[in-house]
Amino acid sequence: MGTREINLLLSVAGDLPDRIRLIAPRSDLWFRCLDKSQMSGLVDSLGIPSAPLLPVSGNGAVKDAVESLGWPCVIKPVSEQTSICGEKALILRDPEGLQGFLNDASGSPEPLLVQKYFMGRRHNLYFLAEHGRIVDVEETRVDRTDRRNGTGLGVAGRRIQASPEWVSHLRKLVSSLDYHGMGCFQFLESEQTGEGCFLEVNARLGANYGHLQKSGADLLERWIEQASLNESRNEGRPETVRSLKYAWTYGELRSIERRWSDGSAGLGETAHDLWKMVESGLKADVHLDGSWRDPRPAWVLYRRYFASLLKRLYRKGRPVPKVSAHARPTQSALPR
Template identity: 30%
Template sequence: MMTNSPHHNILLLGDARMAFPVMKAISRAGHSVFAGVSVYSNYMEWSRYLTGSFWHDPLEPGTDAPWPVIRDWLNANPQIDTIQPVNEASIRFVTRHRDFFESRATLILPDRQTIALSFDKTAMFDLCQEIDGPVAPYSAVKSLSDIDAQIDRIGFPFILKPSKVDAYVFDRKALILRDREDYHRQFPYWPKRHPELLMQAYVSGPRHSVIYSADRGRLLGALEIKAGRTHEDDGTGYTTYGVTVSPNPTIKENVERFVAQLNYSYTGCLQYIVDPDSGRVTFMELNPRVSLARLAEAAGLLHSLWGLELAHGRPVAGRNDPWSFPTGVEYVWTKGELGLIATLRKNGAIGSRGLTRRLVRAGWDALRCHHAIFDPTDPLPAIGVYANRFIRPWVDRHRQQSGFMPVEGVVSYE
């Protein structure tokens, strides 16, 4: 698939799952794609759609350890004319060094004000209220005493999640606290890495993510995806099974207001919770990046190419009806699904019958859905992922039984 646009050399930063469909779409359009990769790359460097890659320390801890390598690589490769961060860690990294990156190439990234607002989830909730959006009762809290003071107003169950810092709360993206005993058990003390948390009344239901592209507040295309399962059994994790659905009227209206209010450009993801019984909707967050990119591309939302065109000042017509995408398009992240099954089995949370049922469902989904990483035209990365997951433990056990120590410097991709 070629386009009429000039040839570009694009550097992708952030070697997460969402990088794969972006890499494929841009490469198939005739451009050259390069990537920085780390131990979290899912073997992206093996992809046939990648022109070149280089290694750096992981971006995920939020440190600047990768900075010298990425800076020096860019200085040594002046042909790079476009840079796209594809996940939250890479966006935060690029934001810290935005002046340098903008001096080297064109960024496919919303403006500084939008990025700063999206990182402050409390401010996003405030904005949602200002534009009459759906948001359950919430409060920014900075101590245990703040939480205790808000319990009478917000009540149980409530959810605690990061407000400003990109870090887990006791190894979870969010904590669902159903009663006082649950609260004290899951949240025994205030985690020092978080200056503030967001406390909100818990609304039960699946997550609905709207992937959209926009040009200066004008919606080009929008796709609503319902998360059927996540890699955490309580629904707070990353999506392992998702399906495109008809736009929820409340969500549709709120997305259009957000995009207009922020004068948004490029791709974003607005997330909501929808109670399937009452129909109640509550806003979750804005991610100023590609998300569930494989499913979006499979459903026809060309956000990767649109972002490239917009970044270089070329007009994108979008769709006459920006919501006119097919429903029933399915996505699966099999590795995440199998990881959850293994954890539940190890913890005794499911028996043999439950294990069999989940494995059969995972196998059936793997046969018929679009995959996070696996692509029949580009199978090597997925082969690397599963070979590493299933062969590496056997190799390690064999070394231990033989009296050999693990080879220094060998890293896992988990």
């Protein structure tokens, strides 16, 4: 369930009959987590590592912020509820990229955030909290996403042992927010230096949580139990966990097709991406597309996708009939 759907549910929560219990984050907590500028200030005050971030409005302020932070940098909307040029974030690496963005956004009064770029792999800490106290936490490392620049949705990754350092940072944030319920805390970690950087926290599950559920994690069941009985079990998870790989083949296939269609990837690059997709699928312990026990949903998903793909390819390859400038219209084409 995404941001739009949760917004809708929270807007009607007070009108639901008593027999229906809505399992969702508190409204104030939900909207506070959506505000990236406010969350950045809180994270800084708690001493959680994060990249410098500046709120801006207008092209002049964007240029000043970029010059202050240096290259490369990230431009993103203030709230997760909006996008920027159809993306969650844009990475600008040089003045040409900045000028292209300014040309596209010319005259837009929307407030934005400019942040120093941090290179690293994305990690998700899925957690269950009870009145500001962590009950349990699981960590997932995202190895590849559906965007070349590392933004977007994870298409390949694995479950790993939760980082004690970042769990400690998470505890501080959860306590400060008096967090109650389930959430997803994201950070980046540099493969070269091991340093980390806070990314964001969402008061909902991420798209790749399904592989934790399939691998035996019971955070979701405990969240439902917490909401139903106003309490949760106190058993923690084992000290060590097995590293389970996951793959979201459908999401990666669509991203490969998109890059091929818009010309951002050539034949060789597309072939390499397809091979990586197949390799990840073969090595994965868990497939987010579906289950071998019930393959019908995945079968319907792929059948619709390939039927649509064939239609698009047919339209793209069909020659456009040429009409002579001197040709007279047929009787059926004449206005009546």
